[in-house]
Amino acid sequence: RPGAGRWVPDGAERTDVDALAQAAHACRGCELWHDATQVVFSAGPSDADLALVGEQPGDREDREGEPFVGPAGRVLADALEAAGVDARTVYLTNAVKHFRHTELPERGKRRLHKTPAVAHVRACLPWLEAELAAVRPRVVVALGSTAARAVLGAPARVGELRGRALPPPDGAPVGAVPDVEAVVVTTHPSALLRLRDRSGWDEAFDALVADLATAARAAH
Ligand code: URA
Ligand code: SF4
Numbered sequence: 699r700p701g702a703g704r705w706v707p708d709g710a711e712r713t714d715v716d717a718l719a720q721a722a723h724a725c726r727g728c729e730l731w732h733d734a735t736q737v738v739f740s741a742g743p744s745d746a747d748l749a750l751v752g753e754q755p756g757d758r759e760d761r762e763g764e765p766f767v768g769p770a771g772r773v774l775a776d777a778l779e780a781a782g783v784d785a786r787t788v789y790l791t792n793a794v795k796h797f798r799h800t801e802l803p804e805r806g807k808r809r810l811h812k813t814p815a816v817a818h819v820r821a822c823l824p825w826l827e828a829e830l831a832a833v834r835p836r837v838v839v840a841l842g843s844t845a846a847r848a849v850l851g852a853p854a855r856v857g858e859l860r861g862r863a864l865p866p867p868d869g870a871p872v873g874a875v876p877d878v879e880a881v882v883v884t885t886h887p888s889a890l891l892r893l894r895d896r897s898g899w900d901e902a903f904d905a906l907v908a909d910l911a912t913a914a915r916a917a918h
């Protein structure tokens with residue numbers, strides 16, 4: 699079947715996050731590798747109790763090869779700190795490992811983020827399955843609807859699901875990891891970057907912090 703599956707290593711390498719990250723450089727499981735600079739795999743300890751799943755690398759992440767090093771990562775770091783979570787203890791990854799974007803030649807080739815399609819999420823899922831099986835976190839946080847779809851294995855409305863410690867559904871990527879006790883869905887930090895007025899920002903930030911705190915409590 700199409701997708702990343704045939705690039706995911708078997709055996710001992712399958713449960714070694716560094717080996718997975720290394721193997722992902724060769725992935726051609728969908729077309730997104732072609733226009734991206736490099737694969738962006740994950741960051742953080744491979745024995746973390748808390749795993750955070752984003753959507754896909756952004757422009758900065760694509761250039762640097764590290765997840766959440768751009769503006770959304772700044773928001774996330776601030777929210778984790780406000781939630782009392784040491785960011786160094788958290789495993790960070792994305793549903794899709796290559797940067798999907800469009801180029802605007804009339805604006806000096808500025809690269810514009812493009813939301814990955816369901817087909818990209820599905821193609822990239824073998825990486826998420828393998829890394830979650832390797833890390834075996836107690837709680838998985840899905841940042842935004844793309845991540846929620848990947849983690850829960852079904853379309854998900856963030857507004858309806860957010861902020862609760864949800865039981866991991868059977869069969870979904872998390873359902874195959876016995877250690878996962880809960881999934882917490884929240885907004886994507888980049889959604890805050892689009893908020894212009896101060897009160898909207900504060901409200902959205904506080905809600906993100908509250909959801910991350912819920913996840914941290916569930917992981918203890
Ligand atoms: N947004 C994401 O979802 N992931 C990143 O790594 C950066 C921005
Ligand atoms: Fe492979 Fe995922 Fe990159 Fe597609 S986005 S090429 S499936 S790593």
